Amino acid sequence: MNIGEMQRKLSLGAEQDEQRKFYGLFDLVCTKDWLWLAYERVAQNAGSKTAGCDGIDVQGFYEDEEANLQRLQESLKSGEFEACPVRRVYIPKSNGKMRPLGIPSFNDRIVQEAIRMVLEPIFEADFDQHSWGFRPHRCTRDAVSYLLRCTTEHAKYFWVIEGDISAYFDTINHRKLRNLLRRRVNDEKLLDLIWGFLRSGVMERKLFKDTQLGTPQGGIVSPLLANV
Numbered sequence: 001m002n003i004g005e006m007q008r009k010l011s012l013g014a015e016q017d018e019q020r021k022f023y024g025l026f027d028l029v030c031t032k033d034w035l036w037l038a039y040e041r042v043a044q045n046a047g048s049k050t051a052g053c054d055g056i057d058v059q060g061f062y063e064d065e066e067a068n069l070q071r072l073q074e075s076l077k078s079g080e081f082e083a084c085p086v087r088r089v090y091i092p093k094s095n096g097k098m099r100p101l102g103i104p105s106f107n108d109r110i111v112q113e114a115i116r117m118v119l120e121p122i123f124e125a126d127f128d129q130h131s132w133g134f135r136p137h138r139c140t141r142d143a144v145s146y147l148l149r150c151t152t153e154h155a156k157y158f159w160v161i162e163g164d165i166s167a168y169f170d171t172i173n174h175r176k177l178r179n180l181l182r183r184r185v186n187d188e189k190l191l192d193l194i195w196g197f198l199r200s201g202v203m204e205r206k207l208f209k210d211t212q213l214g215t216p217q218g219g220i221v222s223p224l225l226a227n228v
Contacts, residue, residue, distance in 0.1 A: 001033040007121045014125035014184065021182075022122055026189035029074045029114045035069055038113035042106070042220070052105035053087045053203050061106050072107055081193075083108050083200035088214045100170070102202065102216025112220040120186050132157055134183065134223030139155055139180060142207075170214040174198045177215075180228050197221070 006028065008214045013020055028034055042048055048058035061068050075081040086102040104112065109184075120136065127135065132143040150157040177198070178191060185191060202209050202216065215222040 001031060003034060003117070004035055007117065011121035011125060012120070014122045018126075021184055023186045025118045025185060025187045026193065028118050029111070029190065029193070030073060032069070034117065035073055035110060038060075038110050038117060039065070039069060039123045040171055042109045042113050045109075046166035047103070047218075048102045048106070048109075050103055050228075051087075052103050052108065053084050054107075056106045056107045058106065060191050072110065074209050076111070076193075081111070081196075083111075085203045086211075086219065088202045088204045088216070100217065102218035102222075104216075104219055108197065109220055111129060111193070112197065115190070116224055117191070119181075119185070119228075120224055125183070125223065131227070134227055155187075169222060171216045172226060174213065177228065184187075194221070194225075195228060199212040 010022065013022070043058050043062070051057040051060070072081070084105040084107070086104050086108075089103065090098040091099050091101050124136070130146065132140070132146075133140050147160055149155065151160070174195070178195060181191060181194065197219065198215060199211055201211050215225050
């Protein structure tokens with residue numbers, strides 16, 4: 001499978017028809033080539049050496065990667081796949097407070113990356129051209145460059161207002177998010193898979209907590225879902 005070509009088709013279809021809904025996306029996530037590329041990308045992340053609740057990191061997965069990917073693919077196809085609770089740790093913020101960071105299991109990271117690879121080309125067509133956060137091929141410098149162009153004498157914009165949505169990742173409404181995903185996704189299996197990640201819960205040390213709201217910071221697909 002030419003994954004890049006498939007992603008271009010998804011992107012073009014979304015750009016050409018704002019009302020189009022896509023089906024068969026779960027089947028893409030389950031294909032061996034798609035999962036293998038997702039695995040390669042996850043393995044290259046700096047956080048791949050950190051294990052989730054199951055104790056498996058990139059090295060543990062790599063020791064039998066072919067068989068591990070095969071089992072992951074089969075569990076997805078059979079419907080037996082279940083997301084693990086996310087291991088929660090806390091990291092310091094610039095203001096001295098602590099931010100919760102979620103560390104999914106290695107298998108979950110692979111599946112989330114596969115989901116991101118499917119959804120991103122579709123929803124990128126819907127996002128505002130002046131939205132810069134958590135977007136492919138966009139960075140802080142792009143936002144600053146845009147602001148500088150807007151604040152010239154000719155443009156006549158002279159103020160920049162900075163704001164923040166408090167605890168946004170932690171308070172995303174799951175049902176509203178699912179309804180927004182349905183605007184583009186006509187695939188209940190994929191939606192159920194995403195729902196499983198949203199409701200998988202978190203582990204703080206040895207204490208399990210349900211997740212009725214939010215998508216954990218640290219989850220690979222979380223930034224895209226937050227933008228949706």
